[in-house]
Amino acid sequence: MIHLQQVSVVYPNGTRALSNVDLHIERGEFAFITGASGSGKSTLLALVYRDIAPTEGKVIVDGQDIAKLPPRRVPYLRRKVSVVFQDFRLLPDKTIWENVGFALDVLGASRREKHHKVPLTLELVGLSSKAEDYPRELSAGEQQRVCIARSLVNMPPVLLADEPTGNLDPDMSWEIVQLLADIAGQGTTVVMATHDKRIVDRMGRRVVQLVQGMMVRDAKEGGRYDAP
Amino acid sequence: MIHLQQVSVVYPNGTRALSNVDLHIERGEFAFITGASGSGKSTLLALVYRDIAPTEGKVIVDGQDIAKLPPRRVPYLRRKVSVVFQDFRLLPDKTIWENVGFALDVLGASRREKHHKVPLTLELVGLSSKAEDYPRELSAGEQQRVCIARSLVNMPPVLLADEPTGNLDPDMSWEIVQLLADIAGQGTTVVMATHDKRIVDRMGRRVVQLVQGMMVRDAKEGGRYDAP
Amino acid sequence: MRLNTIEFLLQQSWEGVVRNGLVSLAAVANIAVALVVLGAIVLTGVNLQHMASLQAEAAVITVDLEDEADTAEIQAALLGRQQVKEAKFVGKDESLLKWAERIGLELPEPDPDRRVKLITELLGGNPLPDSLCVKPVDPQDIPAIAAEAKKIPGVAEVRYGEQVTEKLLTLARGTKISGLVMGLIMGAATLLIIGTTIRLTIYARRREIRIMQLVGATNWFIRIPFLLEGVFQGLAGALIAIIILLPAYSYAQGYIDRNLEFINLVYSTEVLAIFAFGLVACGLVFGAAGSALSLRRYLRVV
Amino acid sequence: MRLNTIEFLLQQSWEGVVRNGLVSLAAVANIAVALVVLGAIVLTGVNLQHMASLQAEAAVITVDLEDEADTAEIQAALLGRQQVKEAKFVGKDESLLKWAERIGLELPEPDPDRRVKLITELLGGNPLPDSLCVKPVDPQDIPAIAAEAKKIPGVAEVRYGEQVTEKLLTLARGTKISGLVMGLIMGAATLLIIGTTIRLTIYARRREIRIMQLVGATNWFIRIPFLLEGVFQGLAGALIAIIILLPAYSYAQGYIDRNLEFINLVYSTEVLAIFAFGLVACGLVFGAAGSALSLRRYLRVV
Numbered sequence A, B: 001m002i003h004l005q006q007v008s009v010v011y012p013n014g015t016r017a018l019s020n021v022d023l024h025i026e027r028g029e030f031a032f033i034t035g036a037s038g039s040g041k042s043t044l045l046a047l048v049y050r051d052i053a054p055t056e057g058k059v060i061v062d063g064q065d066i067a068k069l070p071p072r073r074v075p076y077l078r079r080k081v082s083v084v085f086q087d088f089r090l091l092p093d094k095t096i097w098e099n100v101g102f103a104l105d106v107l108g109a110s111r112r113e114k115h116h117k118v119p120l121t122l123e124l125v126g127l128s129s130k131a132e133d134y135p136r137e138l139s140a141g142e143q144q145r146v147c148i149a150r151s152l153v154n155m156p157p158v159l160l161a162d163e164p165t166g167n168l169d170p171d172m173s174w175e176i177v178q179l180l181a182d183i184a185g186q187g188t189t190v191v192m193a194t195h196d197k198r199i200v201d202r203m204g205r206r207v208v209q210l211v212q213g214m215m216v217r218d219a220k221e222g223g224r225y226d227a228p
Numbered sequence C, D: 001m002r003l004n005t006i007e008f009l010l011q012q013s014w015e016g017v018v019r020n021g022l023v024s025l026a027a028v029a030n031i032a033v034a035l036v037v038l039g040a041i042v043l044t045g046v047n048l049q050h051m052a053s054l055q056a057e058a059a060v061i062t063v064d065l066e067d068e069a070d071t072a073e074i075q076a077a078l079l080g081r082q083q084v085k086e087a088k089f090v091g092k093d094e095s096l097l098k099w100a101e102r103i104g105l106e107l108p109e110p111d112p113d114r115r116v117k118l119i120t121e122l123l124g125g126n127p128l129p130d131s132l133c134v135k136p137v138d139p140q141d142i143p144a145i146a147a148e149a150k151k152i153p154g155v156a157e158v159r160y161g162e163q164v165t166e167k168l169l170t171l172a173r174g175t176k177i178s179g180l181v182m183g184l185i186m187g188a189a190t191l192l193i194i195g196t197t198i199r200l201t202i203y204a205r206r207r208e209i210r211i212m213q214l215v216g217a218t219n220w221f222i223r224i225p226f227l228l229e230g231v232f233q234g235l236a237g238a239l240i241a242i243i244i245l246l247p248a249y250s251y252a253q254g255y256i257d258r259n260l261e262f263i264n265l266v267y268s269t270e271v272l273a274i275f276a277f278g279l280v281a282c283g284l285v286f287g288a289a290g291s292a293l294s295l296r297r298y299l300r301v302v
């Protein structure tokens, strides 16, 4: 589903964020990306939803080389690839309900479809009572869960989660990760960047580790946060 | 240093974020605030730097009842109370260097003082190489450390840290918490809201736990994340 | 586009106007002021032009004939030119009568023929020549016609109040040109102001636009609410401009009519309807074009 | 305030102008356009006023005397009124000569006295009366003086070209009033536009302002860069307006001087200097006031 071939990223200011990364993630797989702060996890995910283009190498998502994707095709890629952003990125002038619904609006979903799916998804992340509030009226952890709900609601083939539990307590974090694992079980490809050692160790799934933009480890099954 | 007496907070939209909280933190103390997502940790800290006023009760900081502080005195309170924000809040049009220096600018610090203190503090959080970059060019964890540097640079009597390690890897998190503990040892009062069970347990300091806005536990010494 | 999408976009635009009251106010005020100024310039220009042409239309060329000239031939020669609309013969006696009237000579004689006789006696003869009163098709051509007329044999002198006519023509031309220039400058300034204002509103909402892009909204999906918002604002600005200009103009027209009859303002329902329609059209174009141009720049980077 | 702080704030303001090029452009363009329009209105008003008063100044009242009237006494009576500046005696012969000249009566006689005699013979007597040519201190008083003069014994008739004089006075008054009204409206609109534009720039930077407040910056510390930015922008707008208006006016003045001598534009370095100074002052006030008003609203909540 996601194939990075010899990918390097150098930002305009000269920072080398990724170096020669080769990564292949199959449909329905669940993979963790770990690495210290600034090691390139968010950059790697940004390549997949085409927020940045690789300086070198190929990025192939769902069989398509997206480095060469013309700008007007990018929105259609992004409808297949949902993202839980590290900094949430909710629309401040829309309620929680509308924020989650927006992911359906861009698909041209009907009012009925929205009224069916949005409450269901809010229920999943435990925010039914906050549906009519605005993002600024929520705690950080609640905002993070809204972002998770938005990325789930349109049942995307690919789900990227960038530190989705950074503002959640351990119990809630575990629930959310279970949720993501469930979705992966239903055929969605899930890639999650995280610092949460406990979760990674407990899940025992594939772990890709980055150090200063280089892929230093790819533990396929029963992966642990620290190299053994 | 910080005294909350029977404090309740009800937000304009009717959400009851804190109920009858009584909390007393002495000068130079280091305390953790724990609790599930939405339990009122950020609200409690916001009372201390007067971002919100209590609906009921008294908030006394450095001997001053700040619920009655006139608006034009608020900036002077905030110079005594530095905050590491959960969402960083860096000035987007200023470089990292300028962002950290800004905490000194508001005090009317001299150019020389800034040129002495800013690099030193950036060194402390491991960001010397990013001094001339803008916030948008940094990873989330790097931005979080800039916010930590900004709160340290003016050596405040009170330091509030709201989930300061949410975007940091375990090693970096531990370093930062050590740093905060050092500062507490030098007489600064440090209050840190966190979800990081490992850090809380390893530090064994005072732990205040909130559940739905109520203070359910205040473990003075050798506190653990979960109630025993 | 699906019906759901259209419904959603319309709702978005309307919410944009309501939620961003401040921003909308700025844009609407800008457009209204610009259109008031533009409209005032147009009205002033139209009226000056109208007055100048009224005056110029009354302008004639007087061609004095020699005593033994062949009137019919000269008349034919003049009418042969395309620029000449009319060349009426005015006898010397008729001219004399008019002259006497103009200077206020009071004679107790009502019969024209006998009046002529009396004046002729009084002055010891009629000093005036026969003449042709020539009207041009376009007042602009007066000097050219006069120059040509002078060359025709049998023409003694050609007069046409050079001073006044030429001044009026210059004034009319000047008004047309400067009105056009002012109008163009103001139009450009309006577009600039509206463009920057809308760009500013987009700048103020840059984070939201980026978020929408990241969630998979196409540029058109993001653009349309802004465009419609611009159109709404343009419309509102135009309506305000009309509400200010039309009553003000009608008041000015009444005031001038009562106090300064020699000034003659254009005031027909038809003209004012066209004018109001023009304002609305300008507002729409300005609003839409301003948004469109600003959006282009801001949405280029996906 | 400490020197460090002042240095920092000045630097901030300048950076604000440079970094927010777009925002600044909008504000500067707004101010420039508003000042150009305002300036054009003021210039037009001043000139119309000037022309009207020039014309009105030439206005005189002709007081016709009865044959046996005591000229000196009537003259004294008129000059006794404060509104009267001059009352010159004009004999009936002088009037006759002027009349003959006006109607273009051609006489082969150069000597004035003998010309008078000839005309008198021609007309069978001089029908004109002796008269006084009265000049008012203020043309506005003409109707009042005329009414008073009529009551003096020995005065046969009072004439003052009611039509033209009153029209000119009305025009002058109308210009003054409508110029003032237009100026006020434009001034208010300008303040509104600048205010909303600056409010928009502050709105666009609301997060930054909030962050500064959270880090302990006083409201003045935050305000001053915005205020100075407004002042810079006002200054820039005024300079642009001057660069557009003065050459345009000078060109128009030259053009009109060459082509339409009967129009007389005000054109002295002194007046233009005052005008330019006024524009700069307006720009400064607009920029500073616009920022100040907008900041008040946005910084109220700490």
Ligand SMILES: Nc1ncnc2c1ncn2[C@@H]1O[C@H](COP(=O)(O)OP(=O)(O)OP(=O)(O)O)[C@@H](O)[C@H]1O
Pocket: A136, A137, A138, A139, A140, A141, A142, A167, A168, B011, B012, B013, B015, B016, B017, B035, B036, B037, B038, B039, B040, B041, B042, B043, B044, B086
């Ligand atoms: N500005 C606001 N207006 C209304 N309700 C608010 C506002 N801010 C927070 N709340 C609500 O108050 C409660 C406490 O929020 P707070 O931000 O203090 O939680 P928290 O403990 O910091 O959570 P987290 O760990 O997710 O950051 C939550 O239910 C939240 O939805």
Ligand SMILES: Nc1ncnc2c1ncn2[C@@H]1O[C@H](COP(=O)(O)OP(=O)(O)OP(=O)(O)O)[C@@H](O)[C@H]1O
Pocket: A011, A012, A013, A015, A016, A017, A035, A036, A037, A038, A039, A040, A041, A042, A043, A044, A086, B136, B137, B138, B139, B140, B141, B142, B167, B168
């Ligand atoms: N827009 C950008 N321009 C320039 N440099 C950037 C940009 N974004 C990130 N970087 C740099 O690239 C490197 C990798 O950043 P990235 O955001 O991918 O790290 P990360 O692994 O997500 O870190 P974190 O755990 O802190 O979120 C960092 O050194 C960062 O400073």
Ligand SMILES: [Mg+2]
Pocket: A041, A042, A043, A086, A162, B139, B140, B141
């Ligand atoms: Mg990251």
Ligand SMILES: [Mg+2]
Pocket: A139, A140, A141, B041, B042, B043, B086, B162
């Ligand atoms: Mg919080």
